[in-house]
Amino acid sequence: MVEKNNHKEVLIDNHGRRINYLRLAVTDRCNLRCFYCMPEEGIKYVDRLDLMTYEEMLRLIRILAEMGVNKLRITGGEPFVRKGLKGFIEKIHATPGMEDIRLTTNGTVSQSLIKDFRRMGIRGVNLSLDTLDKERFFAITRRDVLPGVLESLQALQDAGIPTKVNTVVMAGRNTADIISLAELAREQVQEVRFIEEMPFNGGASRPDPENWDHLRILSHLMENYPGMTPEPVSFGDTAVRYQVPGFKGKLGIIAAYSRTFCGSCNRLRLTPTGTVKTCLYDSGVFNIRDLMRQGATDEQVGIAIRDAVGHRARNGFEAEKNQQFHGPARESMSTIGG
Ligand code: SAM
Ligand code: SF4
DSSP states (O other): OEEEETTEEEEEOTTSOEEOEEEEEOOSOOSOOOTTTSOSSOOOOOOGGGSOOHHHHHHHHHHHHHTTOOEEEEESSOGGGSTTHHHHHHHHHTSTTOOEEEEEEOSSSOGGGGGGHHHHTEEEEEEEOOOSOHHHHHHHHSSOOHHHHHHHHHHHHHTTOOEEEEEEEOTTTTGGGHHHHHTHHHHTOSEEEEEEOOSOBSSSOOOOTTOOOHHHHHHHHHHHOTTOEEOOOOTTOOEEEEEOTTOSSEEEEEOTTTTOOGGGOOEEEEOTTOEEESSTTSOOSEEHHHHHHTTOOHHHHHHHHHHHHTTOOSSHHHHHHHOSSOOGGGSBHHHHOO
């Protein structure tokens, strides 16, 4: 389905949802090994020649921007382990129509660049941080680098970059940290978001007998902050946000596994090897790198995207059911980007 907008055809899916947001995973590599995302060992990284090149991604970004995609998030793997990322982001910033560039990072390798983020056009950063406790940080990420992450958090504040903290809530691992992390929103950060753990760890499904779903996270927060009140949810929001009396920032809860937000999903995802995903829970709908390398014109690339968007699953449950090749547990979030 198409709609005219300033002589450009904007992307609207077969369920009437406007698509204006690209999540771009620029690498599958990472310097951490968060257990909910990647196995500790035996990871087979993608061959470099199979990665989308920066030129290919910039071409795609331009084509998408012409179709009304104006928001982009860089993610990974850890985006900053890919060389040349800074120049790439600057070029995205120079792409007409790409108005809102953000990134998600683990905060371990980007400290020295943070002072340049504003100039690079980065409007906001999601910093992943699951605990403030050194031992638990090591147990979760299998790396002893919490101080560097906290330095990045401080550097982001000093540079005036709007910062959200992303915390995956994991039964038996960091539920004791929920309140100390929430406290970061009292003075320091724009938002602390608690995310349901999803089964994308590149291995087996992880049972959660304690069922830390969005409702349980909410009731835990409300026990500590009885005055918290929800804000209206906007189209495209995955988080339900809460104001807390005395807090400058917000608390957010993302029902990533319960999938309560699919009705207003405005996203497309691109994996590092060019697989287009129209849902986090699908196994990929086509490969745009291959299409480009076969010599497709911009128009052909645009038609392929429009076709994919025209056949989207209604929600994450339908997408998961339609998977042809494998269940999500075997996928690693490091190739999807969150
Ligand atoms: N390396 C960067 C980082 O950690 O911020 C970017 C990539 S990471 C895959 C993007 C987001 O996905 C992070 O906030 C991470 O916590 C989240 N994530 C990874 N695996 C997840 C899982 N199994 N369930 C829920 N969130 C997950
Ligand atoms: Fe790396 Fe981010 Fe995955 Fe952790 S969540 S292993 S930091 S890609």
